[in-house]
Amino acid sequence: MSVRNSLLALLATRSAHGYALKSAFEHCTAGAWPLNVGQVYTTLARLARDGLVRSTQPQDHDTDRHPWEITPAGRDALADWYRRPIDPRPPRDELAIKVLLALALESGAVDQVLQTQRTATMQRLQEYTLTKRDTDPHRQLAVLLLLDAQILKAQAELDWLDLCAARIREHRAGSAS
Template sequence: MSVRYGLLALLERGPRYGYQLRSEFEQATGGTWPLNIGQVYTTLTRLERDELVRALPESDGGQRPYEVTEAGRAELARWFATPVEHGDRPRNELTIKLALAITTPGVDVRGMVQAQRTASMRMLQEYTRLRHGADSPADLAWRLVLDAMIFQAEGELRWLDHCEASLARFTPAPLAPAPAPDPEPSTPIPGGTR
């Protein structure tokens, strides 16, 4: 998710300063995507430059709140109305790792798949446990984030099953050692003995 649009969405609720934005963003996403405070202020500076937000006077505590402009509201409305595009071949570290492991001599690819399956199953169980604790209507945003994470973990487990089946189908079994050659039978040599 773009931090830019996340901050605009939070500012649509009313003026806020950087630490409030960071806290509310993390609360809305259940802490799934923590924000660095420097990233928040850098993004606010860009939004102000693009005239999507404006800085308000500092408070007595020295904090500078920001508010969304009409142009910012229009940009946010456009973002909400536009489907998310997933881009060209998104990078996935697990996919890259597996592709390289298959072509690297000496890597226990089946063991790697099993280790990942165990870790993914553990993540799925943790997400499911958290999901059961989010029962109030106020938790709806967090529940939907957890649902997305659960579906992704389930998809990863299905993909790992597919990888394991493909490995079994396309990876030749180790060859048994070749039998020792039979000793050469003795053949008589003409005119002599052997």
């Protein structure tokens, strides 16, 4: 959904070709999520099918390439996206699933899973922190915000891993008695 809505947001400021949309998306998001061009075209086709976007009419002796523009219905859909919070239903959380399955099926393996993940996440956190130190908060605001997000998520993950380990310890102590 995010690419779909992003394309609407970009087209709301000015009409553009598919390729330009890819570039603009990557520019706005500071290159954090490279966008496959193919996806732009298929997404545009779906948006057109749903009446949120249309290709501008070719001028008389124009080439047969003409940019896409947003429709009124598209502006409505975009306004909805801005107005509503992001869908709160959590997508499948691979780490949580892995931990819960290990706990349920091979409870000996769960400590190893927690430990491995902790090391890897700690490593990532350090990389983010180093990168952040070299980020100019005036000229690279988007990069900085993204790093903030990744750092906060990594820290939350570490907290959760520690909490898991503690709760599982307690649980075992409780069961043993």
